[in-house]
Amino acid sequence: MGHSVKKEPAAPRPKTRAVGLVAEFHDPHKLVDACDHARQAGYKKMDAYSPFPVHGIDPAIGIRRTRLPFFVLAVGLTGCLFALAMQYYTNKVDESPIFPGYRFLISGKPDFSLPANIPVTFEVIVLSSAFATFFGMWALNRLPRFANPLHRLPRFRRVTNDLFFLMIENDDPKFDAKRTRQQMEEWGADAVEVCEEDLTDQQLPKVIRMAGVVLLFFLLLPPALVFRAAGQTSRLPRLHVVPDMDWQDKVKTQTVSPNLGSEDDVDYLYSDLRAMRKPLPGTFARGDLILNTEFSTGIKVGGENGPVDSGTGNPVAGDTPQLKPDNSGEVFASTAASQQEGQTTPSTTASNQDPQTQDTQPPTAANNANQADGGAVAVVEPDWVDKFPEGVEVSLATLNRGQARFEIYCSVCHGYDGNGGGLVNQRALALNVTGKAAWTAAKSLHDPTVKVQPVGRIFDTISNGRGTMGPYHSQIPVADRWAITMYVKALQETGIQPETPVVSQ
Amino acid sequence: MHASRPAKVTSPVYSLSHDYVRLVPLGLIVGAAGVGLSLAMGLPSGGFRRFSFAYLTSYCFALSICLGCLFFILSQHLTRAGWSVTVRRIAEIFAMCLIPMGLLSLPIVLPTLWGSESVFHWTTSADWAGSTRIQAIKDAYLNSGFFGIRVVLYFVIWGAMAWYFFGRSLTQDRTGDKMISRGMQRNSTWMMIIFAATLVFAAFDFEMSLAPLWFSTMFPVYFFAGAVMSAMATITLTALLLQNSGRITDEITVEHYHDLAKLMFAFVFFWGYISFSQFMLIWYANLPEETVWFKHRMYDEYGWGRLSLILLFGHLLIPFLGLMARTVRRSKPYLFFAAIYLLVMHWVDHFWIVMPEYSQADHSFTFSWLIDVPCAIGMAGFLVAFFALIAGNRSLVPLKDPRLGECLNFKNGA
Numbered sequence: 035m036g037h038s039v040k041k042e043p044a045a046p047r048p049k050t051r052a053v054g055l056v057a058e059f060h061d062p063h064k065l066v067d068a069c070d071h072a073r074q075a076g077y078k079k080m081d082a083y084s085p086f087p088v089h090g091i092d093p094a095i096g097i098r099r100t101r102l103p104f105f106v107l108a109v110g111l112t113g114c115l116f117a118l119a120m121q122y123y124t125n126k127v128d129e130s131p132i133f134p135g136y137r138f139l140i141s142g143k144p145d146f147s148l149p150a151n152i153p154v155t156f157e158v159i160v161l162s163s164a165f166a167t168f169f170g171m172w173a174l175n176r177l178p179r180f181a182n183p184l185h186r187l188p189r190f191r192r193v194t195n196d197l198f199f200l201m202i203e204n205d206d207p208k209f210d211a212k213r214t215r216q217q218m219e220e221w222g223a224d225a226v227e228v229c230e231e232d233l234t235d236q237q238l239p240k241v242i243r244m245a246g247v248v249l250l251f252f253l254l255l256p257p258a259l260v261f262r263a264a265g266q267t268s269r270l271p272r273l274h275v276v277p278d279m280d281w282q283d284k285v286k287t288q289t290v291s292p293n294l295g296s297e298d299d300v301d302y303l304y305s306d307l308r309a310m311r312k313p314l315p316g317t318f319a320r321g322d323l324i325l326n327t328e329f330s331t332g333i334k335v336g337g338e339n340g341p342v343d344s345g346t347g348n349p350v351a352g353d354t355p356q357l358k359p360d361n362s363g364e365v366f367a368s369t370a371a372s373q374q375e376g377q378t379t380p381s382t383t384a385s386n387q388d389p390q391t392q393d394t395q396p397p398t399a400a401n402n403a404n405q406a407d408g409g410a411v412a413v414v415e416p417d418w419v420d421k422f423p424e425g426v427e428v429s430l431a432t433l434n435r436g437q438a439r440f441e442i443y444c445s446v447c448h449g450y451d452g453n454g455g456g457l458v459n460q461r462a463l464a465l466n467v468t469g470k471a472a473w474t475a476a477k478s479l480h481d482p483t484v485k486v487q488p489v490g491r492i493f494d495t496i497s498n499g500r501g502t503m504g505p506y507h508s509q510i511p512v513a514d515r516w517a518i519t520m521y522v523k524a525l526q527e528t529g530i531q532p533e534t535p536v537v538s539q
Numbered sequence: 540m541h542a543s544r545p546a547k548v549t550s551p552v553y554s555l556s557h558d559y560v561r562l563v564p565l566g567l568i569v570g571a572a573g574v575g576l577s578l579a580m581g582l583p584s585g586g587f588r589r590f591s592f593a594y595l596t597s598y599c600f601a602l603s604i605c606l607g608c609l610f611f612i613l614s615q616h617l618t619r620a621g622w623s624v625t626v627r628r629i630a631e632i633f634a635m636c637l638i639p640m641g642l643l644s645l646p647i648v649l650p651t652l653w654g655s656e657s658v659f660h661w662t663t664s665a666d667w668a669g670s671t672r673i674q675a676i677k678d679a680y681l682n683s684g685f686f687g688i689r690v691v692l693y694f695v696i697w698g699a700m701a702w703y704f705f706g707r708s709l710t711q712d713r714t715g716d717k718m719i720s721r722g723m724q725r726n727s728t729w730m731m732i733i734f735a736a737t738l739v740f741a742a743f744d745f746e747m748s749l750a751p752l753w754f755s756t757m758f759p760v761y762f763f764a765g766a767v768m769s770a771m772a773t774i775t776l777t778a779l780l781l782q783n784s785g786r787i788t789d790e791i792t793v794e795h796y797h798d799l800a801k802l803m804f805a806f807v808f809f810w811g812y813i814s815f816s817q818f819m820l821i822w823y824a825n826l827p828e829e830t831v832w833f834k835h836r837m838y839d840e841y842g843w844g845r846l847s848l849i850l851l852f853g854h855l856l857i858p859f860l861g862l863m864a865r866t867v868r869r870s871k872p873y874l875f876f877a878a879i880y881l882l883v884m885h886w887v888d889h890f891w892i893v894m895p896e897y898s899q900a901d902h903s904f905t906f907s908w909l910i911d912v913p914c915a916i917g918m919a920g921f922l923v924a925f926f927a928l929i930a931g932n933r934s935l936v937p938l939k940d941p942r943l944g945e946c947l948n949f950k951n952g953a
Contacts, residue, residue: 099865103864103865107863149818149819149822149823150823152815152819153819
């Protein structure tokens with residue numbers, strides 16, 4: 035310890051502190067015996083140092099079993115609770131004003147389901163337990179520390195070679211410098227030395243302190259930049275971290291096919307510049323094939339203004355149902371509309387965007403609505419079926435199905451009892467007042483003009499929409515539309531008491 | 540502290556069958572009475588089929604214990620383990636029980652060979668799959684003849700392995716030839732592969748084919764995890780009883796119990812890990828042909844939901860926490876209780892696998908104190924009788940194993 039004293043001759047306060055007494059042994063057995071004596075003498079704060087593991091030293095020095103397992107168990111259980119709470123919070127809670135969770139309904143699955151959360155919980159338990167073990171071991175061993183005072187003793191260096199040491203610390207309640215030294219010599223120590231700690235050893239070197247300050251400054255930069263950018267607009271394009279995910283090398287529907295050749299030598303994927311092929315004539319996508327019957331249109335087959343064959347524009351012969359695609363809406367076509375069709379080219383984007391209908395150009399409900407609104411063409415009502423057509427089973431089961439569908443699709447505007455009191459309608463009418471919306475009120479199904487409508491007409495309204503009501507043919511299957519029709523009829527019969535449905539044919 | 544115990548076995552050797560208690564006749568009487576009572580009570584309540592299911596539950600329980608012991612021997616030779624020498628003989632004797640266990644499989648195998656539907660309903664030629672195509676594919680494996688051949692093959696292979704290890708170990712007791720250990724180590728390698736293959740298909744045949752349309756590649760691992768756990772419990776329990784009776788004195792120390800308990804703990808958790816993996820994948824994928832098996836067991840509408848919860852807590856969480864601490868792993872009274880508890884849970888596990896398939900109509904909860912429990916007690920009686928018969932007046936600790944000294948002086952780290 036001499037040289038440290040030399041360095042600072044006029045120290046105002048002591049720079050060193052005695053830590054303990056170190057006894058030196060030349061034989062491992064003597065070390066074990068000394069440990070035994072020291073333990074029996076009542077010393078607690080002591081440790082033995084040896085170049086190799088010495089058998090029997092643990093009980094001799096009185097090392098208690100480590101408390102680490104209990105610490106790990108506590109942290110592991112905390113990790114378990116934390117993982118479960120975290121998953122519950124992120125999946126189930128979204129009312130919180132700050133840090134709301136992500137309560138998304140995905141395929142009707144429950145927000146929080148324990149089996150799905152077990153793997154994450156398990157991993158968090160394992161991770162937190164491993165950290166607790168590793169860093170708990172550090173803490174119990176009083177790590178990290180910058181220097182161990184024992185390394186100041188020149189003789190102690192031989193502990194890695196051929197010497198054995200026992201240190202009894204000053205902090206031990208039984209420690210007494212004079213008596214302990216005497217005891218150590220009695221136990222057969224070959225030498226006894228005072229171990230002193232240089233207090234400056236426990237301070238960080240200046241270079242590291244400076245480096246830490248600089249690092250801290252750089253760590254503050256990202257949050258500072260984020261804070262500065264908050265609430266500002268930028269003309270720079272968005273940063274694309276994964277460009278090949280944002281711009282995928284693929285061809286989308288209804289786009290011009292990519293130019294595979296050079297600019298001079300034009301070479302498209304398909305010669306008609308389409309990015310995808312049109313379906314073969316006479317083929318239908320799955321689910322698109324619908325027989326042009328009373329069941330699918332609600333119009334009397336063989337009636338005066340029966341359904342038209344979209345291919346020729348001619349009325350369909352009564353007993354020979356034709357195949358016709360359903361994807362542009364269940365086409366009922368008034369004769370007037372189909373005559374109009376022959377003369378003008380409809381520019382409705384809906385039909386233009388649909389390659390399957392481009393060849394046949396059937397009149398759509400949108401066309402009809404436009405033309406009706408324009409008042410240029412007098413719409414002749416087709417012969418609506420006034421009884422449920424073949425294929426619709428008039429039964430309580432169908433009615434119940436219709437009620438369920440009605441409450442899903444229709445009640446949001448028309449209300450549960452059909453008087454137009456749906457929440458969307460109420461809200462939109464309220465917005466009308468403040469000029470924030472231009473909404474046509476949903477019609478009451480108990481309106482006298484609606485009550486007299488035949489079932490085919492109601493079916494058609496559901497399928498293709500009327501006025502501002504949109505078409506539902508793509509959302510609701512044909513059979514369900516008839517079921518809804520049946521329920522609407524039942525509602526009309528019963529006024530506004532849907533609990534006592536009456537089936538009316 | 541520095542003195543080491545000499546590698547010499549001092550336990551007295553006398554026949555379990557005659558000198559101590561007459562374990563062989565006692566076990567056989569308990570076995571016959573238990574199984575007989577089960578048959579007598581089962582026939583009026585559900586015919587031979589009711590008895591068959593009770594029998595299959597308890598049979599698979601006993602079979603899996605013996606298979607777990609065979610695995611223990613193989614794994615100890617495979618790893619050249621020194622610590623387990625003194626408890627290995629117990630495992631060897633239980634593995635030898637696989638030979639009489641082959642005979643006990645007859646009440647299941649014979650009706651199946653005759654095409655009876657008493658256990659497996661794939662034996663019938665009628666349309667059990669609901670689809671002729673699936674049935675044609677499954678019939679190639681699930682048919683009575685092939686089933687019989689497989690069962691014979693399993694027991695020939697297991698019996699031969701058990702016979703080999705037991706015989707060589709006894710030979711070493713006399714000669715002290717160290718090369719015998721080396722031979723067993725070498726042969727344990729390929730035998731482990733054969734063991735794994737046969738165990739997989741045995742698990743398919745005896746338990747998974749009860750629901751012939753259901754399939755899970757995880758199922759044999761599940762069977763295996765329970766088997767090894769119960770084998771550890773059985774070895775611990777047997778060692779405790781034998782030491783208590785004085786048949787083994789001080790060759791098995793608290794250190795060995797500590798290690799057995801560690802393995803028990805490990806396989807308790809492995810069982811939970813595997814059963815959750817099997818459940819999780821099926822639950823998440825939500826394919827009807829896979830979920831149906833858990834549907835019958837998960838929900839209380841079939842009456843099995845509560846038993847599933849009992850397994851979750853009783854077979855996994857409670858023993859997991861209960862066997863965690865070092866002090867309890869080193870406590871003989873506690874381990875005695877834990878081993879019995881785990882064996883009961885293991886039986887419940889097999890009951891949970893087998894019984895929901897009993898009522899094919901509604902998969903309703905089926906349990907009877909007078910049919911299922913006597914059968915389990917009877918099977919345990921048979922196992923005790925076989926153990927005593929095979930043990931005879933042989934030493935229950937290997938006498939001249941080259942690692943005996945290491946084993947006797949073995950200490951767990953602090």
